[in-house]
Amino acid sequence: MNEHSTPTTNPSRAVRLETFGGPEVLELQEIPAPQAGAGQIRVRVTAAGLNPMDWFMTSDAETGARFGFSLPIGFGTDYAGVVDQIGDGVTEFAVGDRVFGGALSRAIADFVVVEVAGTIAVGGQAHHTPDGIDDNTAAVLTIAGCTAAAALAVVDLGPGDTVLMGGAGGGVGVFAVQLARLAGARVIGTGSPTSADFLRSLGAEPVTYGDGLADRVRDLAPDGITAAIDLHGSETAQVARELGVADSRITTIAGQIDGITPANGANAVPGTLEEIARLVATNDLRVPIAAAFPVEQVRAAVELQAGRHVQGKVVIEL
Secondary structure, eight states: OTOOOOOOSSSEEEEEEESSSSGEEEEEEEEEEOOOOEEEEEEEEEEEEHHHHHHEEEEEEHHHHHHTOOEEOOOEEEEEEEEEEOOOOSSSOOOOOTEEEEOOTTBBBBBEEEETTTTTBOEEEEEOOOOOHHHHHHHHHHHHHHHHHHHHHHHHHTTTEEEEEEESSSSTTHHHHHHHHHOOOEHHHHEEEEGHHHHHHHHHHEEEEEHHHHHHHHHOOOOOOOEEEEESSSHHHHHHHHTTTOOOGGSSOOOOTTTOOOGGGGGTTTTHHHHHHHHHTTTTOOEEEEEEEEEHHHHHHHHHHHHTTTTTEEEEEE
């Protein structure tokens, strides 16, 4: 680290897993504070956003191995905070800068070290937080924002499109609905009956998921739909096929269906997060925060998020 770094705080806290499993295995532990090396910055994390991938990746040993994890391991990927230490050679950031980004399965901690030239999966990444965006909001932009943008890119939405969006009120859905509307598309969003008003507030026309979905969509869009984004499983994608949508204009983020290209946030084009942050800062994109928990209540927060019925995003505050 260089002379502009602040003194090390030691020990520090981090949410860790000593064994793979559900929310019950999450522990808030004291660990040595990480130090920024060359080409790295250390961020004092103030807020971390939860995503389904967080608990899915660490749910069992087989899944963890697919992501290259070995125990013990941290938890959470989205974060926001303030740079408090910079390594040699870093010119893009300074101590005191507000930043947000992603660091795979290690973000819910007092400090996270990220590579200035890294990626979310390898080394972590950081972006400057624009004025006008609070840390709780910045902390939920990375995974959901990139995934939503990647999904829209797969189906290439534009004016004149009518898109059926499954799971439209979830963490990715709140971004995908609004980005689709900004692209000029009409959005029909699936959800439970109790989510109808929330979906309307995002700009979607609500439709109840489950048996009979195809008929309900026909009633809403007698001229047909032109694209589909399934943010939950495979029901929406299968219904879109039934309604005559070409596979090239259907995408999923959770379900795998032969012939349909899945969307991956890692494939979002460069500049995606900066553009999403700009839209949030100018109030053109609204980010609903469903709940915020202190880090000591991380298990309860993950249980809520894992229920998959949260309208918006869940935040951990540090």
